[in-house]
Amino acid sequence: MSNHHWRTWVLIIFVIFAAIFNLSQSDPDSHHFRKKILMKEKVRRMFYHAYDNYMKYAFPHDELKPLTKTFTDSLSELGNLRLEHLPQNYNGSALTLIESLSSLLILGNNTEFERGVSWLSENLSFDVDARVNLFECNIRVLGGLVSAHMLAIDSRNRFSQGTYKNELLILAEDLGRRLLPAFGTPTGLPYAWINLKYGVMANETTETSTSCSGSLILEMGALSRLTGDPQFEDAALRALRKLWSLRSSMNLLGTTVDVVSGKWIEYSSGIGAGVDSFYEYLVKAYILFGKEEYWRMFQSAYVAVQKYFRHGPWYHEADMRTGHATYWQLTSLQAFWPGLQVLVGDIAAANSSHREFVKVWERFGVLPERYLLDHQMLHPTEKYYPLRPELAESTFYLYQATKDPWYLEVGESITDSLNLYTKVDGGFASVRDVSTMVLEDHQHSFFLSETCKYLYLLYDDSFLVDQNYVFTTEGHPLPVLSAWQDRLPEVYTSANYTFIQRRASAMSLQICPAMTSSTSREVDEKHESACHICDTRRDHRCLTDEDCGVDATTCRRRSCSIAGFCGLWLYL
Template identity: 25%
Template sequence: MSRTRRQIISTVLGAFLLFLLYHYYANTKNNSPSKISISPISSAQDESTQNSNDQTQPQFLWRDLPARYPAAELRQVPAELPQELPNLQPAGSKASKLAQLKQRSRQLAVKETFERCWRSYQSLAWAADGLAPLSGHPTNEQGGWGAMLVGNLDTLWIMGMHEDFEKTVATVVQINFQATASPEINTHDVNIRLLGGLLSAYDLSADVRLLQKCIDVGDMLYSAFDTPNRMPIIHWDPHKAARQEEQLAEENVLAAEVGSYALEFIRLSQITGDSKYFDAIQRVMELFDRQQESTKLAGLWPVVINARAEQFDGDVFTLGAEANSLYKVLPRAYVLLGGQIPMYRRIYERYTFAAAGHNLFRPMNPDEKDVLLSGTVRVFMTQNGKARTHLESQVHYQSCFAGGMFALGGALFKIPAHKKIANKLVDGCIWAHEAMPLGIMPEAFDTVPCASQTHCPWNEWHWKQEAWKKANSLQPEPMPDLNIDTFLKDHRLPKGFIGIPDATAKLRPDVIESMFILYRTTEREDLLDKAWIMFQALQNASRTENGNAAIVDVTVEGTQPILSDSMHNFWTSETLKYFYLMFSSADMISLDDYVFNAGGHPLKRPRVSWQRS
């Protein structure tokens, strides 16, 4: 071969090798995890458009992204057989055939309400996060991941709507959890509503397609724990996470948001055999355990904490809004773990002791009902450096979960005092419903706390005096000539109420959830009729053509209530579900077989070893 020919061949081969190197480098660079982008997911309402959009999305797995701060050693989810825990529901319920027939008709009425809401969502907002019931417009405020779809999978199954369940699953499995238009997501909400909904639907149906989606969402949320101290980021930027940009746990965040992953992460580890999820939340709960006795109100955690510095030095303590999901899940975690980790029982006994002594109070009421409500405690330091507590007797609708919590704990740990407290708390929230013109409790109200929980006679003069003080405290200047009778009438305050700072009703589940748990653990029959009256009140006041809408003011009577263009997903995924189960037989989603997460999704309690072979 001539020298010239060899040079030509060498040149061609060299050019070809350079081309291959360039092509390899370009592909490697484009596929590098640090360059992964998360594209917006379509909010299109028809399934075909949704699926088409998904095919164009970038594909990657959250679990494949390398961790910046990996856990050195994983805590292993307990794999031995669960302990024999006490039965939560009485054995051998003996409801008469007439009672069963009455309950069945009530159950069907609840299902009819759900179906009406669901059909409107199907036709007007399919695959969106929610539906605005007055305008009929779809809403996307939870990442655009079809929160209404995911959140109601278990409701569809429980209500026997299996064709709708199958159609919904077919859409849900197409959701791309690597894609969102939201610059930031609330990982707490995604956990209890999306992951909780998927886990529940899988536990009920055993559909393996849903298990894969559970893993997808669980891995995404697990990435939010990739911080120096392994505390989760609540307001999390998934786009930065996908690009492997560092994010830190927040310095000002709700304790409930940080601590309420327990049930979902425990259950995900149980059904997958992967302990990383359990390890993530167990580290968090061990921190809460260490801090519990050193807060300003020992036993309770402050509403706001510094997760980055692991500081729990806040001075506001409540079981209500902004804290309820934390306290709700802890005894349920003990159940889900089969009693294998005593820490959760210890935590429960500490905070219920503190709450019973500080937050719970008897409200003065004209019928002198022996009931309890839950308020907020503020801790302040005196001039001599001593801590003092002050009870604010403002009650939030979300605090009404506490009756169910004490009912569950009383049955689980055999604490008779907790059963008594549970009955009084549930009765207190029923009283607040019944006292309003519409028969619906407002989001927040103020009342007069009794000096004693054992003796509290009605004193109308004292009630008016406290209402006068409350009215003046809200004015920029004192009003000594305020006519309290006129004030009470103008502000439509029933006897016993001294203020209603938030007269709206968002159709929340907290009261019926507690009534359901108390009924299942005690079979207290009067709760059935009270629940039916409550359901009718909610339905009559909030019904619209396209669903049920939040009520602007529950104190207005004699006219059709003013409604807002909002139907929160918890109306169908929680409130209606609890009403349906309230009127169901005791073996439907028994508390001895399931625990409910903070979003109202039942998760299966393990009965045998769940360790993978």
């Protein structure tokens, strides 16, 4: 072939490939598909960099110290800010492995999941002299075991036939029984601390948080349903009911309370640390168990939050007794709130707050633990970022609800920041100071159970096909089962999703029950809002029916009364 002909064919081939490339670039669906594949693999590599280094340098201890490539037995330190009463002979409970099990399955690694389950079945024991935080132990260890058990017995996960004998459920039940003595108080509110071997210690502090008392129902309720022993769910429900009875006339709760007297210790409250998962578990318990009581609590609490905490897209803190603002600050834990709003259908409000959190992330490169809104500056002492998942979590929920590709870009920004600022040779390290990006020698277990998981699900949600899940506050998936339901619209438990054009899951179906005869457009309208409060008026009054949204219980549009209140108030 002459040089002329050779150059001609090269030019033709080049033109053809250029045309194909340009065509694919002009197709936004194709672009997003390629983006998802690339980002999925980037997140996968991120997870395994963290997981493999943990297994190499820290397992079977609790968590990895990535800078020194050593370990910490941190289960007894979680929530223990003063590091008091630390155990002498505690050598860890493989905390990060427990937290990683469901993530391994979501990433499709059945082999490593099965290997981890086998090791825990043969080696893990809770008969240890270790004082642990009830809340942290419940959401991380008990929740991790219960979730992994339910995934292990699911035939779709292809666990080797006959090799699993409910060992994780046996461990979970043993742990649950060791946590029960914490509830032995006059009020039913549990102690914040419990010794796994000896129960409540002498002279134990009687102070606990709203989250600790009000965020136990998912894990302990699931344990009761799986074992047939009601005492776990009964204890958690009694604590939740008692906590709710202590609310103010404005339906606000404080941050800390005395478990013996039932008196509030800290009256200032918000949607962040110490309170956040209380709101989260009311919604998710309703989805998981179908008990109307949870939804009624949430409706009242949610409207109170919107009325007394909300200021534009932000949520400040306020005194539960007066509703007057106390602290004007962003805390990183608040970033879970948009995800919760997606579950109840307030998509517009969720998007508004989420975008503000994204702006702060972009300003610093990560999300600082506390940012003073009134001074537009970092908190002088809480400048750290411990690899928290909440912004990734809300991004995942919003993308599931809207399919807006902008959220894929946010996820890419989060992933790139984590790799740029926190990835080290030995894993991923927390940021000690976001203004200097100086690192801290700690890789928290929730980085694998939540941060990596939500980022992965953002780009590959195939795990959610054909099954609704509720994710606990620690990111552990619990399947929504019809056998567990008191009474919940069939849309949450039925496998027939023909009334929705795309794949459905608990991430995309709001509490407002859809009618199977509805068109896709009508479903979207009915999912518009669950507890809408007019965004544009500071006095929260409505002007027209359009301000009032849709009632979550009946799916009927609410009307604006002559007095200027939406029909929702009739239900409170």
